[in-house]
Amino acid sequence: MNNIETPVLSVDVILFKIKKKKLCVLLHKRETEPFKDAYALPGVAVRVNETLLMGAKRALFEKLNINFHKNLYLEQLATFDALYRDVRGRTVSVGYLGIDSSNKYTDENIIYKNIEDINKGSLPFDHNEIIETAVERLKGKMRYTNIAHKFLNSSFLIEELVELYKVVLNRNINLTNFRNKLLKIEMIEQKKILNEAVGKKGGRPPHLYSFTKNEIAFMDKDFLS
Amino acid sequence: MNNIETPVLSVDVILFKIKKKKLCVLLHKRETEPFKDAYALPGVAVRVNETLLMGAKRALFEKLNINFHKNLYLEQLATFDALYRDVRGRTVSVGYLGIDSSNKYTDENIIYKNIEDINKGSLPFDHNEIIETAVERLKGKMRYTNIAHKFLNSSFLIEELVELYKVVLNRNINLTNFRNKLLKIEMIEQKKILNEAVGKKGGRPPHLYSFTKNEIAFMDKDFLS
DNA sequence: GCAAAAGTGTTGTGACTACACCCATGG
DNA sequence: CCATGGGTGTAGTCACAACACTTTTGC
Numbered sequence: 001m002n003n004i005e006t007p008v009l010s011v012d013v014i015l016f017k018i019k020k021k022k023l024c025v026l027l028h029k030r031e032t033e034p035f036k037d038a039y040a041l042p043g044v045a046v047r048v049n050e051t052l053l054m055g056a057k058r059a060l061f062e063k064l065n066i067n068f069h070k071n072l073y074l075e076q077l078a079t080f081d082a083l084y085r086d087v088r089g090r091t092v093s094v095g096y097l098g099i100d101s102s103n104k105y106t107d108e109n110i111i112y113k114n115i116e117d118i119n120k121g122s123l124p125f126d127h128n129e130i131i132e133t134a135v136e137r138l139k140g141k142m143r144y145t146n147i148a149h150k151f152l153n154s155s156f157l158i159e160e161l162v163e164l165y166k167v168v169l170n171r172n173i174n175l176t177n178f179r180n181k182l183l184k185i186e187m188i189e190q191k192k193i194l195n196e197a198v199g200k201k202g203g204r205p206p207h208l209y210s211f212t213k214n215e216i217a218f219m220d221k222d223f224l225s
Numbered sequence: 226m227n228n229i230e231t232p233v234l235s236v237d238v239i240l241f242k243i244k245k246k247k248l249c250v251l252l253h254k255r256e257t258e259p260f261k262d263a264y265a266l267p268g269v270a271v272r273v274n275e276t277l278l279m280g281a282k283r284a285l286f287e288k289l290n291i292n293f294h295k296n297l298y299l300e301q302l303a304t305f306d307a308l309y310r311d312v313r314g315r316t317v318s319v320g321y322l323g324i325d326s327s328n329k330y331t332d333e334n335i336i337y338k339n340i341e342d343i344n345k346g347s348l349p350f351d352h353n354e355i356i357e358t359a360v361e362r363l364k365g366k367m368r369y370t371n372i373a374h375k376f377l378n379s380s381f382l383i384e385e386l387v388e389l390y391k392v393v394l395n396r397n398i399n400l401t402n403f404r405n406k407l408l409k410i411e412m413i414e415q416k417k418i419l420n421e422a423v424g425k426k427g428g429r430p431p432h433l434y435s436f437t438k439n440e441i442a443f444m445d446k447d448f449l450s
Numbered sequence: 451g452c453a454a455a456a457g458t459g460t461t462g463t464g465a466c467t468a469c470a471c472c473c474a475t476g477g
Numbered sequence: 478c479c480a481t482g483g484g485t486g487t488a489g490t491c492a493c494a495a496c497a498c499t500t501t502t503g504c
Contacts, residue, residue, distance in 0.1 A: 005272070006231065007271055009232050009234055045231060046317070047230070048230050048315045049308070049315070050308075051307070051308060052304065053306075076303060079319050081276050081277045082276070092234055094306075157483095174468075175483095177467065180466095184465095203474080203475060203481040203482030204482060205475065205483080206482085206483055221447050222446050384456090399494070399495075400457095401456095401457075401458085401496085402495080405457095406493085428454040428455030428501080428503075430455085431457090432457080450493080
């Protein structure tokens with residue numbers, strides 16, 4: 001069937017991570033032309049016998065040297081199809097939004113690029129646009145799903161969760177009311193175990209919390225003011 | 226560049242229309258194998274020199290005999306990539322969600338399929354799944370954007386708007402509070418002209434309303450209970 | 451004037467914000 | 478027992494659902 005002339009299909013992965021209280025995406029230094037040595041999103045051409053998700057995982061492995069694991073979340077974002085987005089020829093790319101809650105990777109060809117710094121310097125291809133779309137999607141999903149748990153360990157402090165929301169949505173949030181709300185809609189629950197050995201200086205030890213559901217779940221409504 | 230083996234790329238259009246107070250999608254009778262004579266979504270293979278949107282418009286023209294016009298709205302939905310979704314060979318398809326507010330088309334090869342009836346009979350390829358995704362997207366966007374105006378004329382009665390919401394979301398809505406809410410968030414506005422010649426039997430003539438914005442706009446929050 | 455259809459006003463209920471207060475620990 | 482940080486309670490405000498009431502027309 002592949003005697004038909006068709007655009008090349010690729011995937012690009014926008015992998016989010018929190019670093020130094022900033023929302024970042026992982027970029028890799030390109031080893032080949034075009035844009036050799038520039039930092040760009042990891043991407044590969046999709047093979048005939050693999051799904052887009054398989055392609056996205058392969059891009060992570062081949063370009064970022066990251067093996068897929070259970071703390072790595074991927075979902076389809078959107079498809080980017082501008083006629084001249086790739087100088088090599090017609091290529092349509094499906095973006096995959098990723099979140100990684102595991103420890104950070106230290107590879108000399110990988111950088112964590114702060115979202116706020118991206119507008120300043122332009123990335124290769126249409127990667128600026130792709131990232132912008134991904135950030136909008138992420139912000140939206142933070143408001144009406146429990147996707148936040150993909151950034152965190154299975155147990156966390158309420159302070160960590162609020163901090164995450166502040167960083168991603170880039171605004172202030174009242175911790176007290178936030179906790180009460182998420183408890184009421186049963187998005188999170190308290191684990192009765194108090195935390196004694198966190199190396200705190202003093203003060204009342206915080207509760208541990210966990211999400212009530214492990215999968216991505218839609219809340220009834222936008223739960224932020 | 227097209228010496229690389231790559232999946233074939235296609236577009237399928239899910240064109241929504243209200244008919245007899247039911248949410249429907251337009252299907253066409255396939256003229257070729259596979260699934261000859263079965264009803265399916267209009268779709269075409271994407272050409273190297275056209276965008277996905279251009280492909281979607283071409284699908285509407287070639288399969289439904291509909292010329293693109295200003296009352297026809299199209300937006301990208303999602304990309305469907307199951308390995309064996311097309312029996313002819315690996316094909317990845319980008320779905321486009323469409324809404325048409327113009328008069329209905331009468332072509333013997335076109336049918337309006339009620340959404341609620343679709344689960345009963347299975348459609349070719351993965352078109353059931355595509356339509357399900359499109360319906361979910363549409364329902365979602367009805368709740369926090371003004372996408373509803375793509376179904377209506379520029380001026381409409383509040384009763385028509387409520388009826389649209391009832392049909393699409395498949396639930397009851399209080400007209401009075403609905404109007405007050407949409408006026409308050411300035412999604413719609415009253416046109417001062419009262420309507421005298423609508424052929425009503427009696428009763429107070431209704432106001433005409435219009436959307437305050439012509440483009441798709443996101444409201445601050447989900448505006449339905 | 452009466453019925454019908456549309457639009458306006460009101461009221462009780464529930465949810466949210468802000469903030470004061472209380473609790474549990476280390477030193 | 479005081480300082481520190483976490484957690485709980487509350488009160489004023491705001492928004493909303495339900496529904497009664499008023500307006501404007503045709504006959």
